[in-house]
Amino acid sequence: MALLPPPQDRLYPTFEALQNDLKTFTRSQGYACVIVSSLNRDPEGHYRRYNLCCSKGGKSYTSHSKGIRQARSTKTGCPMRLKAVQEKAYPYDDKWRVVVQCGEHNHEPFTGEPGTNVPAQFRKIEADGVRWLMIMHRDAQCTLRQLTIGIRISFGDKYQYVKKSDVRNMLAKIKRDDDRKAQMAAVAQGLPTNLPYTLIPQSHQPPPPTPQDVEQMPQLPQGLQVPDPDLESDDEDDDEP
Template identity: 80%
Template sequence: MAQQVPSHMQMQQQMQYTMQVAPQQPQPQHQAQLQAQAQARALPPHRQRPQQQQQQPQEQQVQQQFQQQQQHPPQQMEPGQQAQQSRPNFQMALLPPPQDRLYNTWDDLREDVKAFAKSQGYAVVIVSSLNRDPEGQYRRYNLCCGKGGKSYTSHSKGLRNTRSTKTGCPMRMKAIQEKAWPYNDKWHVIVQCAEHNHEPFTGGPGANAPAQFRKIEVDGMRWLMIMHREAQCNLRQLTIGIRISFGDKYQYVKKSDVRNMLAKIKRDEERKAAAAAAAQGLPSNATYTLIPQSHLPPPPEPQAVERLPQLPPDMQVPDPDMESDDDGDEL
């Protein structure tokens, strides 16, 4: 028997029934989200993750920003204020020395100012000295930051990779000895400019410490001389030893500083020995001293000298200096 073909009306009714009754298949882009929700329902409540907030459309974000700008318009700053805010400010980290202290001597002031500046992360150097008293001692010193001044242009041949550490720091101050009350011939500090244009030295690993923090004084020189000559310590042992023996005073000293100090001690001793040896056998009122033989320059090498040819016999004239003055005419 021939199979009955469904009519057009029957096919349309069947399609409507499937659309109403059959469940809709999820789209591929929502399958991952549905799976995550199903896993969250299966987990216990204390292990469920909070649902991520849906991101707002870009148009709503732009509209909110526009409303905020209308409610709080930006304040217009003057040119001077804008330049002041854009400039880096390290004043809170690099404080100037206190000005309310009186010192009995210049040495006391210098040591205290050096210690305070080191605790703040910068060094202080002497720029100039003024106003001598009748005894020849200075009564004023102009001081500045160790990074003050202009950086110089190096004219070396490039054998060592060095560069200037100066940044033109404007920090300035002066140390004065005043006689009037309430100073009573004591020293005090006057800060002329407290600003810095560089970051403080923190002393971290690999940091390049300022040269003022690596200066070896008389006590360190004496210790190096004894340990180098009597204990026969090498350069590395001397560097580690001076750091440990003096604590924080020489904690930034490097091997190059120890080498230079040993060379300086040797030069000073040779100079003193040469002066003592040269002073022996000289009159007390002599205005000169003798250079030791070891420091004299080597004698010049003999050089060939071109001599004039000898004159022929007929052109030779007797030397009048070789003739006798006795002519026999004397009575």
């Protein structure tokens, strides 16, 4: 790993395609890039430029909190930065490209050795991982440990650095999203929002009970029949005989 800057000779149809390719390349070089700002909106409100820098850019700090968890920054003030721009003129034809503004780093590359801090970008669970977690957690009822091991194995090297805390946080986010959707569904159906329950999604509701033949009680003989109290009025008759 040589911390090489990303290539500048590639054109991408969308920023998402550029970002995915950039993640793959920078990961192979032992670093990650993050978006720091966005500029130049078009008439539709879409950005045409994003400024990015190395994830270790910025000032380092040490928390002086007296709590149990002591936070410490791993930033080194790395100067590496680049921009992703959408160019209209030839030969770009409204496509996206990378422009490296500073390709130098002031830190060693991440090699994945035990005991080293894993960049947060290498632990991020994306949409494909979220879908996998939802299925395995809800349908297969896997434990947190099983989910962590499973997502590492199922996606090759993509999620090899994901920790149990990352999986736990993602499951909590999924639950919050589900609760918010259930509340919106209740509002759409005209139900009060302060009810002590939420609605189960239609896909997870149990099927209706199967109709069964029930043997009816036989009728009593005419002389033994008594009035049905459910058919009687509770009002007393005030008329005198």
